[in-house]
Amino acid sequence: MTPDTVEVAFITPRHLAGGGDPAWITVPLHRACGWTYDDDPLMPRVVLTSPDKTSVLRLEPHTDGQWWVLHHFAHGGRPAWYASFGARTPVEIIAGFVDALTDPAAPRTGPSDPFEPLRRQSWEPAPGAVGLVSPDGTTRMERLVDEADPGAWFVTTTLGPEHLVWQARFGENTPPHLIEAFATALTEPRPVWRTNGALGLPTLDPKFINRGVEDVLAANVAGALAGRVESLSNRQHDAPPVRPNPPEPPAPRASHRR
Template sequence: MPNTSPDGDLYVSPLYLAGSTFTGDPALAPLLDHDFDLHSDELANVYVSSPQRHIRLGYLPEGPDYTLWKIAVHADPFGPPRWMATFDSPTPTELVTAFTTALASGYTKGADNYQARKAYPIDEALRPLAEAGWTRTDSWAATVCTAPDQLAGLTYSRQLPGPDAELRGDEHRWLLWGGQDGYRSRWYASFTSRTPIHLIAATTARLADPAPVLRYTPEVPARNRGSARITPVTPPVPTPLDVRRASAARARTTIPRTVVRAATVATAPGPSAALPVRTFRRR
């Protein structure tokens, strides 16, 4: 990993080592764009639901456990969930966004697209990983896919978990993970048996995407930094005109501000000479 400033912006790959951005906005937006309701509690936990209450999402930074995201779909709004997906705190935000984007798209196509598991083979969800060079191992108990660097994996259990245990999180049909072993460096995502395959496939496709993602240095888990490919974002180089303008702005003057403003308007060379806009998220 190259040297980086303690508060700089970075490009990080692979995605599974990047950590979370710890903001819910990108993953909430696809659902809110379809008129889902949003509520929050006094602890800043956020709750989103579809107008008919068949889809519920919780973004729970102050929740009772390590799970940051819980997504449940109900055939009956007053009944138990038909299926559930969870993502814990260090999960890269892009993975949750891929899942909610696919869920929002399915919502527009009708209940059959998001309530019932489609009759697709599990290979639809595994194909993006295989195409990215992940190793697949099949046994009577499970199918396991592992990233080339051994720092991410997916397990599909061939043994059907009990429905109650699965919804409690005691057993998993689908378990996705990434990162070095350790608190706040390794993340887990789970999908229960009836989760539509195309939603899991959208998540694995994003996971397999090699494109680097933007992070602020403290967001990248310390244990992952030695294994990730990290490139600092280079700030734009000021032009000579930028330097002259900055110097002029700092210089003292006895000319009234109204005169300075009028002169500036009269001599401004146009939009192309404006100072470059900083695009970084934090400084």
């Protein structure tokens, strides 16, 4: 590593990459999508509200529980719904959800199957549940059919029965195309990148993750977020319903270490 480079870890599968930088979500929502924020310097939280006032995203760090909570209010005859994400839910996966929510060209109605992206990546049926399990056995996506929260969706990543890594929850009225977008980002095979080496990773066990460490140009690392903001800003209101490609991870420059 030189003064011009930063040590970056490239990690797969992405569901075990740790939470990442919250700015990957909050900055584009504000700068590219026009969400306004409430700033309380005495509280360690972020509150962002959509331009039409129908959605509010709260990022509020807790020792336990869900760090990210999005409430969408009843509007235009459509019921209210919620989505929440644990602290170690990778921001790249959350981005799949919020980018679909804010995409002016995304379909709002029509058939959508949140399980389909998982089937394409060889996820298997979850025993005793309406759901699927990842090939490494660490993550399951299921739809509940109980009286407490009928129709709700849960995505849960664990490392053994006593080690919950993160959980995403979607209320029964969450638009299916948004959950499908989350599932698509969840199963994306490309690695995600993290600075500061292994800091924040839930495991370094090579049975579960592949971790390649590279020296990357500092300018590329710094420019990744700006590239994401620009990509989302360029979405057109009259464009066909396609998802924008997120910026690629910063390109490695020098040595490769494990």
